[in-house]
Amino acid sequence: MNQISVLLLILSGYAYAQLFPSSDYAFLQSMIATRPAGFQLYDRGFYGGKNACEALSDVADRQLQWARSSNLRPEQKRQYMDTLRTIKREAKKAGRREQDLMQCRRFLDLYMRPAGGMGYRPGYRRPFYPGRGYFPYK
Structure with a gap:
C-alpha cells in the first residue's frame, strides 16, 4: 500500500472513533439486547418525514418515560437514563x-423493528440475547 492509502485508512479510523464513541453505543446495545418487559421497538413508518436525529430524539424521550416507571435496579436505571x-x-x-x-441513523437502527423480524439486521452483528444466543439470519 502506498503512503496515501495508509494515511487515509488511519484518518478514517480516527474519524469513526470520534463520531461513534463506543461506551454509549455498547451500553445502549447491551440494554436493548436484554429487552425487559414493556420495552418497545418501533417501526419506520411511525416517524413519517422526520430525519434520523429527530426520530432518535423522540425514541430516547419515549424510552426515558418508560424507564422512569420501570423496575430496573437503581444503578442500572440511573446509567440507562443518563x-x-x-x-x-x-x-x-x-x-x-x-x-x-x-x-x-446508527443509534436509531438499534430501536427499529427490522423487516425480517426480531433480531434480523442485515449488515450488523446480531445482538446476544441471554439464554437464547444469536438469532440466525433469515
Whole structure:
C-alpha cells in the first residue's frame, strides 16, 4: 500500500472513533439486547418525514418515560437514563447538521423493528440475547 492509502485508512479510523464513541453505543446495545418487559421497538413508518436525529430524539424521550416507571435496579436505571439523556441531547444538536445524520441513523437502527423480524439486521452483528444466543439470519 502506498503512503496515501495508509494515511487515509488511519484518518478514517480516527474519524469513526470520534463520531461513534463506543461506551454509549455498547451500553445502549447491551440494554436493548436484554429487552425487559414493556420495552418497545418501533417501526419506520411511525416517524413519517422526520430525519434520523429527530426520530432518535423522540425514541430516547419515549424510552426515558418508560424507564422512569420501570423496575430496573437503581444503578442500572440511573446509567440507562443518563445514556438516554445524552443520546437525546446529542441527537437534538446533530439534527441541525446534515453531516451528523449517519451517527443518528446508527443509534436509531438499534430501536427499529427490522423487516425480517426480531433480531434480523442485515449488515450488523446480531445482538446476544441471554439464554437464547444469536438469532440466525433469515
